[in-house]
Amino acid sequence: MPIPEEKQNKERRQRLMDCALDLFIEKGYFNTAIRDIIVKSGYGTGTFYNYFIDKEDILKALLEDFAEQIISGFSEYWTIEKDLYKRFIETKRVTMEIFAKSERLSEIYSRVAGASDPIDQCIKQFEDKLIDFYSNNIEYGIQKGVFDDVPVPPLAHAILATEKFLLYKWVVLRTISKQEMIEMVVSFHETLAKGLLKSK
Amino acid sequence: MPIPEEKQNKERRQRLMDCALDLFIEKGYFNTAIRDIIVKSGYGTGTFYNYFIDKEDILKALLEDFAEQIISGFSEYWTIEKDLYKRFIETKRVTMEIFAKSERLSEIYSRVAGASDPIDQCIKQFEDKLIDFYSNNIEYGIQKGVFDDVPVPPLAHAILATEKFLLYKWVVLRTISKQEMIEMVVSFHETLAKGLLKSK
Numbered sequence: 001m002p003i004p005e006e007k008q009n010k011e012r013r014q015r016l017m018d019c020a021l022d023l024f025i026e027k028g029y030f031n032t033a034i035r036d037i038i039v040k041s042g043y044g045t046g047t048f049y050n051y052f053i054d055k056e057d058i059l060k061a062l063l064e065d066f067a068e069q070i071i072s073g074f075s076e077y078w079t080i081e082k083d084l085y086k087r088f089i090e091t092k093r094v095t096m097e098i099f100a101k102s103e104r105l106s107e108i109y110s111r112v113a114g115a116s117d118p119i120d121q122c123i124k125q126f127e128d129k130l131i132d133f134y135s136n137n138i139e140y141g142i143q144k145g146v147f148d149d150v151p152v153p154p155l156a157h158a159i160l161a162t163e164k165f166l167l168y169k170w171v172v173l174r175t176i177s178k179q180e181m182i183e184m185v186v187s188f189h190e191t192l193a194k195g196l197l198k199s200k
Numbered sequence: 201m202p203i204p205e206e207k208q209n210k211e212r213r214q215r216l217m218d219c220a221l222d223l224f225i226e227k228g229y230f231n232t233a234i235r236d237i238i239v240k241s242g243y244g245t246g247t248f249y250n251y252f253i254d255k256e257d258i259l260k261a262l263l264e265d266f267a268e269q270i271i272s273g274f275s276e277y278w279t280i281e282k283d284l285y286k287r288f289i290e291t292k293r294v295t296m297e298i299f300a301k302s303e304r305l306s307e308i309y310s311r312v313a314g315a316s317d318p319i320d321q322c323i324k325q326f327e328d329k330l331i332d333f334y335s336n337n338i339e340y341g342i343q344k345g346v347f348d349d350v351p352v353p354p355l356a357h358a359i360l361a362t363e364k365f366l367l368y369k370w371v372v373l374r375t376i377s378k379q380e381m382i383e384m385v386v387s388f389h390e391t392l393a394k395g396l397l398k399s400k
Contacts, residue, residue, distance in 0.1 A: 113313070120373060148394075154387040157369075158362040162354075165361030168313075173320060184354040191350050192358075195395025 013051045016041050017065070020058045025104050029059070029112050029119075056118040059108070063126035066105045071133050073098045084146040085197060088137070089189045092163075096182040099167055110168040127164075131156045138196070147196040155192070162188055213251045216241050217265070220258045225304050229259070229312050229319075256318040259308070263326035266305045271333050273298045284346045285397060288337070289389045292363075296382040299367055310368040327364075331356045338396070347396040355392070362388055 019040040023032040034055055038048050052058045077094045081087045099106050109126070112119050134156040141147035163185055170181040219240040223232040234255055238248050252258045277294045281287040299306050309326070312319050334356040341347035363385055370381040 124373060124375075148391075150391050151384075151387045154362075154384040155391060157365060157384060158358060158388040158392075161361040161365030162358040164365065165357060169357075173324060175324075184351075184357060187351045187354040188358040191348075191355060191395040192392055193395065194348075195391040195393065 012043065012047065013061075016043070016048060016051055017058060017062055020055075021062060021104055021108070024059075024108050029055075029108060056122055059112070059119065060122040060125065062105060063109065063122055064129075066102060066109070067126050067129040069102065070095055070098050070130065074133070084141045084144060085193055088141065088193045088196070089186060091137075092159075092185050092189045093182060096163065096167075096185050099163065100170075100178045100182065103171060106167055107171045110164070110172045127160055130160050134159050141196070146198060148198050150196065155196070158192075159189075212243065212247065213261075216243070216248060216251055217258060217262055220255075221262060221304055221308070224259075224308050229255075229308060256322055259312070259319065260322040260325065262305060263309065263322055264329075266302060266309070267326050267329040269302065270295055270298050270330065274333070284341045284344060285393055288341065288393045288396070289386060291337075292359075292385050292389045293382060296363065296367075296385050299363065300370075300378050300382065303371060306367055307371045310364070310372045327360055330360050334359050341396065346398060348398050350396065355396070358392075359389075 016037060020032070020037045023036050023040060027036070032055070034048065037055075037058070038045055041048070052061065073094050074091050077091050078087065081090060109123070113123050131153075135152045138147060138152045138155055142149050142152070166176065166181045166184050169176045170178055176184070216237060220232070220237045223236050223240060227236070232255070234248065237255075237258070238245055241248070252261065273294050274291050277291050278287065281290060309323070313323050331353075335352045338347060338352045338355055342349050342352070366376065366381045366384050369376045370378055376384070
């Protein structure tokens with residue numbers, strides 16, 4: 001059962017999340033025990049369990065915050081650029097900049113996938129949030145008559161998949177630079193957007 | 201140092217690979233020891249090491265064979281369909297059918313990524329092979345004047361990323377069916393191909 005938010009102190013919650021992220025990066029997610037997070041935070045054991053149920057729960061919270069950051073960065077740009085075609089492409093630059101700025105969260109996201117069912121569920125929740133958001137944006141373009149009326153879920157999945165894969169190549173494999181990652185995502189969106197544009 | 205192929209007996213090698221794949225599915229890659237593979241195969245320890253250096257080496261061999269299967273399935277279709285636009289889309293159905301038919305290899309591929317550096321290297325080799333192949337196909341369309349002269353690597357990466365992500369949703373998360381996976385990959389390629397087609 002989720003813990004009611006009104007019982008929580010935001011700063012304490014954030015501190016526990018920061019300590020967890022530090023440890024996940026330093027020792028790896030699987031080698032970090034809840035005990036380590038508690039010791040690092042300087043709080044008592046009871047405090048931890050006022051905020052989180054278990055280790056997956058703190059990973060879930062980290063990824064939820066991350067999804068919010070990505071969506072709000074996107075939404076800010078959204079209010080500036082009104083050309084839907086340009087917006088479709090340029091918002092991707094913004095999205096990838098946020099992934100790049102949150103390098104440690106990006107690394108955790110890239111490394112833990114597929115490791116266990118509870119983790120897959122955390123990742124799924126994070127990804128579904130982004131896929132829904134991407135779907136809504138494409139649907140908006142279709143409603144406005146700018147984009148062709150094509151099936152949206154395959155495109156929203158392909159967008160997230162491409163971001164995820166190129167993020168992994170940058171943050172885990174280190175075979176491409178941050179700038180290459182961003183440019184590749186943008187370049188892919190240029191071709192995809194051209195395919196989406198309503199045939200005249 | 202790789203083991204010279206002329207020293208090897210193909211059937212024995214295949215049997216070791218089949219036993220390894222059975223065990224990777226049954227117990228998980230990480231919980232399978234080389235000892236388990238040897239016992240299951242009925243061969244002596246020395247035989248195993250005539251063929252493979254370590255566990256990653258057998259995973260690498262499984263993935264190499266898998267990449268060959270995918271590429272040759274693709275190439276067969278290639279000789280039938282001459283329309284480059286249709287071919288770009290319909291080969292994806294063929295590719296995803298091969299992924300689907302090799303469900304166990306697909307599952308291993310989807311589950312082990314990101315787990316350790318040597319495994320990441322095996323996966324990278326498998327993926328680079330497919331990305332190169334996809335790149336060559338797009339470049340062929342550009343040379344023939346059918347596709348626009350756009351940067352190819354971002355598209356080849358996006359194609360593999362989308363296949364990988366939807367494969368994972370089918371074979372690990374089981375949130376989409378095999379048929380949905382195939383249709384989503386094909387549908388994405390329809391929009392992408394439209395974006396690739398040379399502007400008239």
